Amino acid sequence: MTERLTGAARRALADLRRGSEGALFQVAAILLAFIVGALVLYASGYDPVSAYAAMLRGAFGDMYGVGQTLTQATPIIFTSLAFLVSSKAGLFNIGAEGQFLVGAFTSAIVGIYLVELPWVLHIPLALLVGAITGGAWGLIAAVLKTRFNAHEVITTMMLTYVATYLTGYMVNYPFKAPGWVSQTVKIAPSAELPRILPPTQLSAGILVALALVAFTAYLLRKTILGFELRAIGLNPSAAESAGISINRGIMTAMFLSGAMAGLGGACEILGVHRRFIEGFSPGYGWDGLAVALVGGLDPVGSLLASILFGALRSGGMIMTRSTKVPLDIVIILQGLVIIFVAAPAFIRSLLKRRRK
């Protein structure tokens, strides 16, 4: 018993140490991205300091800014958790965008057509359908992997495009609202997630997102399922000889991952847009991958990194208005963060050089 406890304590300590070292990498990667971004700004004739200051003010300077930052962060929290859960099981689900769109679309359909439901049923039902269909979309890749050994990176990517065009078809043809915009009609009021910080678009979706952060942390750390998934991710053959079914694990992980992304899509529709509009996602699913990595593949890290990315988006808009710096510098920063995060060894060699 004591042996097991000290073992657990030692592991926890090692985790912690690795965690803080990890956090240093993430911060270094972010700083490095901002430094390169400043060089780009400077080279193109802008003042990086005033641009960054305007961005910061815009993102956190007042209640409105904070509200918009959190609004932008909400969908990314879902998609980053989606990526995180799959990655813990050693899977690379880069198709969160597709699962997000599928969940968004089906929840919109439930929101539109199941009228005369009281909101206490209507909202949860729409969210549930969004999660299940998103999960099902993720499950396709899991089946392709377990039955045909098809790599999930490729299948989830291809399925994302299928989802983009499929939902695009739906809102251009069978479910198109009258008018020239490719969108559905509005969902019933009983399916609307309430806005919690008017006049910003921040909706109760952020609360669902926070709950999911807690759930994911609990799932991965405290449940047998979470343990099994992590075991598969760390060492599949050892997990298998310990009696864990790899195929079932892959299915479960991909379903959960897709469901998280789908739930995010549902929250975005029910809380922010209130209808499915073609192209409403500026790539939240792709952001999720980056954010999960910037967050060090930790649920709370995901939350913090989502807020960073949300702040970039909302602060960027204010920055463009006040300093005329093109908004796209924000996307450049995101790309740079991702590239630097991709190579921890590079950051490590930089830090080492510093210390010498």
Place this chain on the structure above:
Amino acid sequence: MVDLLDVINVGLFAAAIRMATPIVYAALGGMFSERVGVVNIGMEGIMLTSALGGVTVSYYTGNPWLGVAAAVAIGGLMGLVHAVVTVKYAGNQIVSGTGLNILAMGFTAYMSQILWGSRGASESVASIEDITIPFLSDVPVIGPIIGTHSPLVYLMPVVTVICYVVLFRTPLGLHIRAVGEHPTAAETAGIDVVRIKYMGVIVSGMLSGLGGAFLSLSHLNLFARGMTGGRGFIALAALIFGKWMPFGVLEAGLLFGFADALQMRLQSLGILPPQIILMIPYVLTVAVLAGVVGKAKPPSDYKPYKRE
């Protein structure tokens, strides 16, 4: 009722060949990268950046061929970045590629605004003129399909053959394949694995850059925001559909190019939802991976290589 001949005619096939060109170039590039064990999903971003770079050079020099050269060089440079991250620092290939794509999306729109004051598109620049092959263009049916095209279109099958020869008829090709299939054995046999890997990834960038140049300097004569429209990802699909073989890639590229051309036709006529046709390359690729249409086995396991 729309006449079927308004859709299926020689113009459609000519357009299919045109639309296949950027896909085939990028897919051939991706083939080299994947054959040395590095997935390059950053090809979309590389194409986009090269498309902008090519237009920029043509804008300032008035020479579109210098633009093409610049596009290829930029592609190679971005390939080098991908190689440094994934080979030298053993970083994750998918993450690095995603980063390149996002960076390219932001950077091209940013530069377009700095250079031309518009997020949407650049000014028109000197572009590569189509050439007409004498005699061939007079042959009925075939003439209108392949008789008049951009030189970059005619270069496509040539490059495909070169890729085939390099890969399967030269010692270098043997080294490339060995590095992908069995890096440790390759190293033991005295092959510089890291160098070959760098080379493969850089070539993938250069060929993607050529594809991007075709889009902005031949197909169009300007840079437009997001003008690659997912062709880098289609190229990845074509690579799988073509089973990582040069001529397979050419066929797959032509098939997907045909789908693209058909989709544009139908969109302008409004008879079949374009989304359904746009979906085809992706659905086909998933079907191939599921073994519905033949089998697809990648040429390497995409693991970072560590010298022992």
